[in-house]
Amino acid sequence: MPVNHTEQIEDAFSTLRILDTQGHVVDDRSKPEMTDDQLRELMWRMVYTRVWDQRALKLNRQGRLGFYAPVAGQEASMVASEFAMDKGDWLLPSYRDIPQLVWHGLPLYKAFLYSRGHFEGGQYPDTLNAVMPQIIIGAQCTQTAGVALGLKKRGKKQIAFCYFGDGATSQGDFYEAMNFAGIYKAPAVFICQNNRFAISVPVEKQTAAQSLAQKAVAAGIHGIQVDGMDPLAVYAAAKNARERAIAGEGPTLIETLTYRYGPHTMAGDDPTRYRTEELTGEWEKRDPLIRFRYYLEQLGLWTKDDEEQASEKAKEDVAKALKQADGVPKQKVTDLLSFMYEAPTKNVEEQLAAYREREGDQH
Helix, strand or coil, X not given: CXXXXXXXXXXXXXXXXXECCCCCECCHHHCCCCCHHHHHHHXXXXXXXXXXXXXXXXXXXXXXXXXXXXXXCCHHHHHHHHHCCCCCCEEECECCCHHHHHHHCCCHHHHHHHHCCCHHHHCCCCCCCECCCECCCCHHHHHHHHHHHHHHHCCCCCCEEEEEEHHHHHCHHHHHHHHHHHHCCCCEEEEEEECCCCCCCCHHHCCCCCCCHXXXXXXXXXXXXXXXXXXXXXXXXXXXXXXXXXXXXCCEEEEEECCCCCCCCCCCCCHHHCCCHHHHHHHHCCCHHHHHHHHHHHHCCCCHHHHHHHHHHHHHHHHHHHHHHHCCCCCCHHHHHHCCCCCCCHHHHHHHXXXXXXXXXXX
């Protein structure tokens, strides 16, 4: 009988799920080895991130933050995957992936400055191996391939982790990056956070493929689809991908099936125009915090006091970070022009001179 390649692909990309929505283990063989402290820390970070996101939404509505992309619903996809990284690994995020940057080492107040468009929000500590969030859809994919190859050529035991949404898989950069990283077996982990709607287009209208993970086949690299609302599954997939890359087995494409509860960004997007309340309600039943909370409570590792402490700590840190950001001198036009190039071009020099003269007049 002829081989049905479609069935082979579908079998190869069945969704990795370890916890059901009630926190029960449904795949014990795939459950990652984690200490009690690690499990508690992961939950702490997810609760902290949810509360921080809630505060950020309020600050945005008050006009105290600038550009902001909500993350509620995607905490397992974001936080659990970063949790599998080593601090020496490189992080190449999209504009929604601020939580990973902060947990990787970016001071929270700098995240707020980035939201405001202040240049200091892009001045990272020397100990943080990361680039600024990419606004161009998919561009971080090709950058990741380059960073990963550079790490390999230098003999570094480090990985380049890349984050992007389902919309980015419709871009040429995505395919070029996987092809390049695949042929050179570059130590890269491409994490596609499939929240189903990109900005507003359903994933079914972006591709005829049964999954985004199976796009790894064309690049000759490893691919896996994961329940992105399951922290243990996301962590297990990311950890395994990192170990494979370190061992010289090349890159991995991880597709996390997740959902953003809020709008694409706070810049006027109305998700009710392209999503139903029923669909959102179904995904809310899969909430990663609720699922993981059930699991830890069954193990006796999480209490209401733990939840409140994480929540209060997030509120306290957000308040401190906002105050610190407010204390940074406002950005001037001359600041922006000064950082545009290492050596200013002639037209930039002319603009600098003109704006310095204006600033002098204001004093």
